[in-house]
Amino acid sequence: MERIEAVSGDSLPPPPQRTGLLHALRTGSERMARCVGLDELLACTLSTLQEQLDIGHAMVLMLDATAEQLYTVASHGYATSGVGSEIRLGQGVIGVAAQERTPVRISHVTNAARYSHAIRDSLDAHADAGAQLQRGMDIPYPGLAEPHSQIAVPLVSAGRLLGVLFAESPEDMRFGFEDEDLLVAIAGQLAAAIDLLQAAPEVTAEPQPATAHPPALSGAALRVRHFAANDSVFINDDYLIKGVAGAIFCKLLRDHLASGRVDFTNRELRLDPALRLPDVADNLEARLLLLQRRLQENSPHIHIEKTGRGRFRLCVLRPLVLEDA
Structure with missing residues (x-):
């Protein structure tokens, strides 16, 4: 390229100015700090994304270090929860973010998603019986069929990878630099909170017997x-x-x-x-x-x-x- 020549034409409108992002982060952070259990913490994190940041599709995945993969523990915005669905380290946006321990943000995803689906369909068609049986135990991944924007942020605490916070959208260019900064901050607090809950003292005494009689069993075994x-x-x-x-x-x-x-x-x-x-x-x-x-x-x-x-x-x-x- 030797030179750039300006030509007349319509320019793109400036992106709408976003305000109150720091307040949204503060509100979500305060809510997360009050959580006393993992279930409550995950629900609070996802509702913060939806209510404070208008992110309608998101999920949290935890690391299974032994199997070198991630499994979904919470999601919102999807027809099915996908809880239990698995992604290998290095696989897709989520797996790469986990493997490299760095945020991954993509603004135009549809073509890559279609290619990935085509490869998976081809593998399924030529798989042997054992592989097909194993895939029969796969829990369907809850992601959008045609995402246009995705962002995955690793959950890291004290240098250890715990999982990934993931969000996506059917819109192009949905996540910008400010969204990435916000999600990195939220992911950092989420990871630290998970670590604290995990390190909390556990019950040492034997569990007390149930105070109420268990319900009578009925129906087929x-x-x-x-x-x-x-x-x-x-x-x-x-x-x-x-x-x-x-x-x-x-x-x-x-x-x-x-x-x-x-x-x-x-x-x-x-x-x-x-x-x-x-x-x-x-x-x-x-x-x-x-x-x-x-x-x-x-x-x-x-x-x-x-x-x-x-x-x-x-x-x-x-x-x-x-x-x-």
């Missing part, structure tokens, strides 16, 4: 199948969960079937060698939240409810048959 190879769990042939959350679920069911027990603590799960849990940095609270939400969405006859800090209750409304495959 639920068939729960557990596959030890990857701790995947199916309820009446429908996939529920796998990995650490699947191992935890089966431990709860075994104890319940053996003694009728319903009350448990986070601490005893950490100390149970049979579960082969990763170290504390892998966030047991996130695994329990994932299991709780998958049960809410897929098995109305079994659910988990919190009964206090580090305590929870297993509620079973139908007879169970647990099979180890």
Whole structure:
């Protein structure tokens, strides 16, 4: 290029001036600082994005360091929550942000998304039976079918990667430099808060027995199948969960079937060698939240409810048959 010549024509209108962004950040920060549990913290973070920053589609993913992938624990703005859906490190905008530990912002995504979908369809068509079975256990990713803007910000605390905060939009150029700065600030507080909740003292005493009698069981028995190879769990042939959350679920069911027990603590799960849990940095609270939400969405006859800090209750409304495959 030797020179640039200006020509007459219409110019683009200046972008609308945005005001009150610092106040929005302050309001969201104050709300997040009052949260006392992971479930509340994630809900508060996503509602802050929606109400204060007008971000209608977002999700939080946590890191599974052992499997080198991320799993969705919370989302808003989508037809389905996608809780439990997984993304490998280095895969797409989210995976790259996690792998490189740096924000990734893209303003025109549609063509890349279509290419990615085409590649996935081609792999599915030529996959062997084992690979197709594994994909049958994949929980659908909740993202927009045709996003035009995306931004992914890593959650890092004390130098450790905890997960990713992700947002997207059907509009081109939705996220600018100021949006990135805001989301980096929010992600930093979210990561620090997760770390603090994770480090909080856990219950050391045995859980107290339930004060109320458990509800009478009725209806046909639920068939729960557990596959030890990857701790995947199916309820009446429908996939529920796998990995650490699947191992935890089966431990709860075994104890319940053996003694009728319903009350448990986070601490005893950490100390149970049979579960082969990763170290504390892998966030047991996130695994329990994932299991709780998958049960809410897929098995109305079994659910988990919190009964206090580090305590929870297993509620079973139908007879169970647990099979180890």
